[in-house]
Amino acid sequence: MTRLIKAEFRRAFARGITKGVLLLALLFAGFTIFAMHQQVSNMPTQAEVQQTFRFAHDDWAKNHQRYEKDCLASTPESERNNAPTDFCDFPEPKLSDFVGQNGTLGGVLKQGTSGLLMVAALAALVLGASLVCAEFTSGSMMTWLTFEPQRIPVYASKVLVATLMGLLPVLVLVAIAGPGFWLAGSSGELEFAAGEQSTYLATLGRLFGVGMFCSLIGTALGFVLRHTTAVLGFAAVWLIAVELIGGNSIADARRWTIGTALSAFVDHGKEWETYPPCYSGGADCRPVIHWLGFWPATSYLLVVAVVGFLIGLATFRRRDVG
Structure with a gap:
């Protein structure tokens, strides 16, 4: 088994697709760093945010009662009866409303890691399938089985090596974009909030998973479909x-998608909103908050990985290689 693994690593590193995927990962990392720098450069300064907040708060203090009366007067009674009780309320502005989740360096970096997640997933999928x-x-698979006729060790060695090779594009992305995001974000006035530094580093680490x-x-899809274009099409x-x-x-279907599970795994939990039908049957327009935790997402991904592994193994054992 050790001999097979060593041979697979040599063949994997010699493949042109490996070098191509790593080069594309490098180029994307550089592009995202530039995009991050542009985003931070165009963000309003703290002084501008404070000025906008003061203007909005002064306007609310002077006019919010008139706004509420105008809203009630212009809304038909039938709509008001079925609408939420705070339909015409104008809450007092808060500074956090103008800063938002991107008001800290950690919030901006979280956006960047979301982009890295998609690229890391695609690069690893393509690399595993292509190998x-x-x-x-x-036709080298047939030649390979001539020297090692036992298909289970061959399958296990190829899956193991291809899975570990999936770490390489992530390593390039994290090594380049990780500190690059940090430096680009620090070029503005943004700072880390409490605990955001460790959260950012942990998020980058989970990208390897x-x-x-x-x-x-x-890799499993490659054994089933046997053509990279077919895998990409699927x-x-x-x-x-x-x-x-x-x-x-479909209601509640998003909880069971692989993309949601990957986001929950990387971000240590995933929150999203859905909206019920407004004003029908007394329902209001308040969003319904959904949450998928880290451990349920991890368990789900492990099940998917095991099922994919077994399907690939069963296909490889039963189908003729030629």
Whole structure:
């Protein structure tokens, strides 16, 4: 088994797709650092935020009662009866309303890591699938089985190596974009809030888990479909039909999508909102808060990984390689 693993690593590092994926990861990391710098440069300064807040608060103090009366007068009674009780309330402005979640360096960096998550997942998926599919399309898989006829050790070694190779694009992204985001964000007036530094570092660390998971799934799909283009086509259909359409149109379906689970894993929990039908049957327009915790998401991803591994193994054992 050790001999197989060493040979697989040599073959994986020699593949052109490995170098290509790492180069694309490097280019994307540089692009995201530039985008982060531009975003921070265009953000309002603390003085501008304070000035906007004072203007809004002064306007509220002088006019909020008149605004509420005008709202009640212009809203039909039938709508007011079915609307929330605070339909025409104008709450006092707070400074946090103008700062938002991006008012700290940690909030801005969280946006950047969300972009890294998508790229890390795609790069690892493509790399894992390509390493296996290249063996089938070139015919080297048949030659490989001539020297090692036992398919289970061959499958296990290829999945293990491809899964570990999924760490490489993540390593490039984290090594370049991780400190790059920090420096770009620090170029403005933003600062870390309490605990945000450790949260940011932990988030970057969990991206390696995403790389291993997606590379394993890509490898399993490679054994099933045997062509990289077929794997990418399947991934695209899954993304559109399940992650986007199904997750947004079917009640509670978003909780069970892989994208939501990956976000919950990386961010140590995922929160999102849905809205009920407004003013029907007495329902109001207040959003319904949903939450997926870290451990449920991790457990779900582990189950998906095991199922994918077993499907790939069953396919490889039963199908003719030629």
